[in-house]
């Protein structure tokens with residue numbers, strides 16, 4: 001049996017799209033400009049019916065990303081805007097945008 005059998009999807013994708021970092025640091029967000037993650041379905045592997053759960057696996061905030069039928073959705077009220085999901089998204093075009101929320105106080 002070859003070693004490839006035990007290779008995760010993420011490891012396989014890394015052959016083509018290297019991640020920025022294995023242990024990403026949270027995005028250095030300006031504390032005066034709160035942000036929330038949003039998922040662009042047209043770039044998301046899961047939305048394209050290809051299995052991926054990297055963002056929900058790596059999100060440090062319980063309940064900030066819910067997954068229904070294999071598709072992730074950001075729960076804006078729970079998202080702290082740390083940016084880890086955007087850092088680890090393995091899609092060829094990053095599917096996660098960190099959008100500044102102007103005129104609102106930081107949600108913690």
Ligand code: SF4
Pocket residue numbers: 039043044045046047052053054055056072088089090091095096
């Ligand atoms: S990590 Fe990126 S491609 Fe994978 S499910 Fe999340 S948003 Fe989609």
Ligand code: SF4
Pocket residue numbers: 036037058059060061064065074078079080081082083084085086
């Ligand atoms: S920005 Fe942070 S808290 Fe929000 S969904 Fe992404 S990883 Fe989770």
